[in-house]
Amino acid sequence: MFFKIAFRNILRNGRRSLMTLLAIAVGGLSMVLFGEFVGFVRASLETNAVQNVGHLTVYRKGFFDYGSGNPAAFGISDYGGVMRLIAGDAAIAPSLRVITPTVSLTGIVGNFEIDTSKTFLGTGYVPADREAMRRWDEHGVARRRVLEDSGLRADDETRGVVGVGLGRVLGLCGPLHIPNCPPRPELTTALASDAGAAPDVPLELEASPSAVTAPRVDLLAATVSGAPNVMSLYVTRAESQGARELDENFVAMSFTLAQKLLYGRSEPKATGIVLQLQHTRDIARVRARLEALFAEHHLELEVRDFAEREPFYRQAVGMFSAIFLFISLIMGVIVLFTVVNAMGTSVVERTTEIGTSRALGLRRGAVRRMFVLEGAMLGALGATVGVALGQLVAILFNSTRSTWTPPGSAAPVPLEVLTTHTGQLLAGIWVVLVVAATVAAVIPANRAARLKVVDALRHV
């Protein structure tokens, strides 16, 4: 009966209830859309990170903190054995999608045709594994992206990729078709002769061993023994890395080429073993198992996840989550005030009814519960409409196949909101709205419960 009374009282002043309901629904809709947008951003960042660096990386202990100063010294000797150990573990194997060795190194890259050189941060990948990793798309956010060629080939270890910034610095804008490249300034004769520089002429393309024409650059790195080592790299494409610093330093090459560059004639090693899992949710479990496995086999190895390797992921997700929280807070406050106002008016209008019910024997607590129930029902109705509408608008928005160019990105990427696997988000928003409306109803409900019967019956 009390549900019936509460529901009929909501319907009684249809316009006011509708406005309150709409305020809650609009709040819900905004929260759903922004929440799903944040979900999309998080999923996109996660997908980018996992495609590039996998979920987990196994390093020799100390590499993550100190290895960049001397990567050669922190190599994993029997990396093949370690990979077999990991891949053969029954607890890890079902979750594993790709396991691959990598080599990280630093050095100098030069285009001596134009007397230009630059320090670089390089990574050596197994081309086939790199290709497989780039196809990971657990959240379905990369389905609309055109997957460009990785630029690495298993049959030609001399092929590689540079960041668009590094390509520009090395004077490869033309051959690599780098967009928005400003014209290279003419150096004065004095400076040019001081530097012994050759005039800036278009680079002649050379044939790589696989007979694919590509500009050549030279990579200089120090081997484990400290001796300088030089290898040629045929740059097949320039790839945007998002941040300028990374863009002007990035070099991706074949794993074997990186090994030769870093270890020379010494024993070839890997500086990291990358694990890409089927599902991100398995990270904690697999990481714990890896650590147990290494301890069991007395291996001096450590494990890092992609969020540690790519701090931008954590920062961006943190920032968007904070904005979402802020928007939710504002929506919650709006809902709170709307419900307080609507229920407050309702209490005033129904003062005589409250007095009558109290005279008939309705306890104060029951009066309070009745108004709180009304608030909760309003909240539930508004939240249901808002969440459903939000999901519908999100699906319609995705069907427009919009694109945008996020900060640091060279090309437009799909602009979507994440509409799948959002049950937890939708349920959370629904609960927040219902709780806000219920809490808001407590204030007028208390006022109704505190009314004196005599005063309430006298109310006109």
Added chain:
Amino acid sequence: MTSPSANGPAVAFDKVGKVYDDDGLRVVALENISFEILPRRFTMIVGPSGSGKTTLLNLVGCIDAPSSGRLRVCGRDIGAMNDQQLTDFRSKNVAFVFQNFNLLPVLTAYENVEYPLLLLGTPVADRRQKTLAMLEAVGLADKREHRPNQLSGGQKQRVAIARALVKGPALVLADEPTANLDSHTGAEIIALMRDVQEKHAASFVFSTHDPQLISHADQTVAIRDGQLDLREVK
């Protein structure tokens, strides 16, 4: 349910006073009132406007507390009960018929009559049987699905009477029950209340100016300026 003893009074006032303090302004509504309301009778509280009739009725209905003196309703000392006890006491023993009917507008006639039984926690089957019987008794069985705004003034008051009597209260309080009705409907309502009062053996206490209603009094209590002016028993 608390009932007055066979010969005991329905209500006993013993030097009861009621003072309102309205923003520092002290208003004496009742002063040193002592009398008894007889059980299972029609008792009329009469007096000019502002004499204290409604205050007296509120005290009898346990929706207001005396400032001084002792008030016993159905044998229970009202001053000794807290708000929740008073609410539960009203729920079981006291019923109201209001001048403006005060039906809950979102409920049908049936639901309005059922409402007091719901507050008492009466089982569904029992509730249904009593509600239908009461609507039948006031001649509104065919209007049970009507909302108050679909009923005439007389029909609303019949529903209000049914709602008051459905729980079998010891005491029914009616504040100007015929004031908003035409004389013909008023007469019908008085006859109905007399009929159900006899059937249910309830004590009816009225506050009224209506001579037609006063003529049915078993006991008349006149109030003037907050003091007992006359007590007459037929």
